[in-house]
Amino acid sequence: MSMVKSGLILFCLSSTWVIANDLVPHLGQEAVNESESPQFNLSIFPDGQGLPEGQGDAKAGEIIFAAQCAQCHGPAGRGGTAEALTDDVGSLKSEYPEKTVNSYWPYATTLFDYIRRSMPPEAPYSLTNNEIYALCAYLLSQDDIIDADLVLNKHNLPQVKMPNRDGFVSVYEK
């Protein structure tokens, strides 16, 4: 190696100013605590992962729905300014398909996930876990997806089979 070349390399190594392609810093901070905290474990999966302790039935849910949900979603979940939640099961192949929670959603766990993170819109996360189980029970019982007296909890909610469970086809190609 020539004197010039070795001198140049020495300069680069010792200098704080180094030219290189894609010099990537590693600045992420250790975050095990955050990762394990409830604040970052909000997602609820179809197998029930993420569901909290608690329980509720349709009778309790009906009262909560009337107080907190009906003003937008309509009484019994229809006819309001917000999405229709109930009815129209089996309508998807008809000339006028209606996509409601009960007719279209494939998983009941999604309902718990969505209510907890975003409903009611003016006060997300204001409902208790028991209230959310109760609301799920109320809505699902409206179309006999579950029995009217079933007490929903984290064990049986993932087992609820929605009418449209098999209604989706992934079209994603890598």
Place this chain on the structure above:
Amino acid sequence: MKPKMLSSRRQFLSRTAIGSLMAGSFSLPVLAKSFSDQDAATLPKSMLQAGRPFSNYGQPSEYEKEVIRWTSANTDVQGNGVSWTPLHDLQGTITPNGLHFERHHNGVPDIDPQTHFVLIDGLVDKPLKFSLNDLKRYPLENRICFIECGGNSNAGWRTQPIQSLAGYVHGLTSNSEWTGVPLRYLLNEVGIQASAKWAIAEGADAASLNISIPLDKLLDDALIALYQNGEALRPENGYPCRLVLPGWEGITNVKWLRQLRLTDTPVMSRNETAKYTELRPDGLADQFSFTMETKSLITSPSIGMQLAHKPGIYQVSGLAWSGRGKITQVDVSADGGQTWLQAKLHGPVLDKAFTRFSLPWKWRGQYAILQSRAKDETGYVQPERKVLIENKGKHGFFHYNAIISWEVTEEGDINHVYG
């Protein structure tokens, strides 16, 4: 008449002036009146008084105040709805930041960049959090690309053609230069475990929007964007940081990003089941339809505009874009699709970005139907509306990308029709 030897500058000027007049025409020279102090009043006001001073953040001219986003929101939940980019009022390909479309489920959050961080965890070797200041020190990439809501143009499915201005039907799409950190750097840093196939992205807004994204896309060209056309993201477009997934449905470009949790299965959130799925005629629904389809429309002349001169030459101008790659060709028709001419594509033509096209059109005053049809580098051709409906049915709601038709009446009025 050859000029004689120049003896002085004044002689030169007077000789050449007369000479050129004599050469070009045979009329007598018109001598301009010199400006007198009476003439000041005839000058425009802008020249007679000092203009307004400097400004810290520029705004468009008051005369352009009609060029705005239109908003459309649920009356009970003001932050649930959209605002539309006025595509019909704009030129070029870059959407000004103040006119970038919005789609929110529960309003625009106020997030302090000093305390915000992005957590990447789940099936990783080590969960890590990244502050905004730290993210800015990673190599940043610039990417010009469009973002389009999966529900853009959904009025096109209706039986009757909607009579709203072009941007207010098709303007849930905008095109910007996004600058951010390629996600592959951060995913490499946390260490991806072998079983990880998806990441659940979550936003810090009042909808806590969550959605599953295939890890392949995040390792490919996904960015955590921090800048939008040179400046920090606007609050309504994701401040302080958002995902940008070039070519993919708007819903996956999660704004106000707070977490990416790597998993082996999708979470089946509301926004990948109840919404942003397309119901087919057979009763099944397409899911994970991430790629936005190839599309174009003529932005000018378009519905609501008037062709004032008959006959007259009009510049037919519009935009084409594809979630699959580059636009290779845009054809324009003035007879409802019977004959087509290839339009000029204004370069540079970029991958998964708005491409401006134009073609001059001589209108002789006849009834006409203007259409544009885009082709992309994969060979895909933008379909006619009736073909789209034959293939997809009427109830898909999302991913409407059919050819758009503007009828021009003999009076020069323009309406939306189905070609």
